[in-house]
Amino acid sequence: MKKVFVNGYGSIGSRITQFIADDRDIEVLGVGKYSPDEKVSDAISRGFHVYVPKAKVDAFKNYKISGTIEDALSKCDLVIDAAPGGVGYQNKKSYYEPKNVSAIFQGGEKIGGDESVASLIFNSRVNYEKAFGAKYVMQGSCNVTGMGRILQPLKEKYGKRLKRFDATLLRRWADLEDSKAQVKDSIEWTRRPHHNEDVKSYMGADTPLFIRAFKVPTRQMHVHLMDIRFDGPAPSSQEIIDLYKNEYGVATLYNVKGTKDIRDYAESIKFNFKDTNMIHIHADMTEVQDDIVKMTYSDDQTGIVVPENHLLMQAMLFNRKREDAFKHTEELFHMEEKKKLLQEHFAKK
Incomplete structure (x- = not known):
């Protein structure tokens, strides 16, 4: 069983987490949160572990936090970055590269140039197999x-x-x-x-x-x-x-x-x-x-990008055949x- 961490719990992260929690082939380690708001309570109430930046632990003292972002990344096989546009690149440099962990990024980031998060934009209808063995991949907007x-x-x-x-x-x-x-x-x-x-x-x-x-x-x-x-x-x-x-x-x-x-x-x-x-x-x-x-x-x-993230996750973690990946995604979505x-x-x- 592979371990997945969802770094961010906003519009995309909350959706992805709640769907992939039912995937029998993975364990959702938890979600990353950067602001102490109602989304923290929502994640905890749904049974998800919440991890926060080491420098912000004190700001979350009123919540039952499971550890730091660094703790979660040390235990996961893949991180799905669901940060706001542009923050994904910062996370890559601050967290994912130092921890040598594979990551999926969302649309709003860049490919190519000084702030590139990946060299590949994934589209399950076009280039599913190209994500096999990739370290960093961007899911298109x-x-x-x-x-x-x-x-x-x-x-x-x-x-x-x-x-x-x-x-x-x-x-x-x-x-x-x-x-x-x-x-x-x-x-x-x-x-x-x-x-x-x-x-x-x-x-x-x-x-x-x-x-x-x-x-x-x-x-x-x-x-x-x-x-x-x-x-x-x-x-x-x-x-x-x-x-x-x-x-x-x-x-x-x-x-x-x-x-x-x-x-x-x-x-x-x-x-x-x-x-x-x-x-x-x-x-x-x-x-x-x-x-x-x-x-x-x-x-x-x-x-529209939530089942795409699930398909991309299967390609990166399991090198699963395209038709089998679609069948598995259909079971959840x-x-x-x-x-x-x-x-x-x-x-x-």
């Missing part, structure tokens, strides 16, 4: 992860017929549970968004992908508007929709008024954290114009059941 699920099936079916992908990302401003983040009454844009190079790092540098990113005042998921240009007439919209029929973590929905519709349904069915953990193709928004397929899909922020329920509820009328 939610937007970056979702693009792999969309682009790879297109690449496999149409190959050189594909000329260009133009994507506009409408990004949520803050996560649902992030009450401290203000959702501004403003639409803001990002110059040179990292998503473009991140996706190309695993899809190939020659991928003709061009991304614009906008931040919109909502907490209810991301939406991507993607124009797929073909060399010659484009396939029918139905052919494109059928392409994703059996894709893991991709649901095809009709008659959705907005992202909140999906969240509200997920909550009514008691999905964990109101997450669907997948991409939702909005089929009635998929259109064809001459050589272009115009596709709209929503991306389940935060939630029930993605196929969620997909079926979503597609039945938002069916074509």
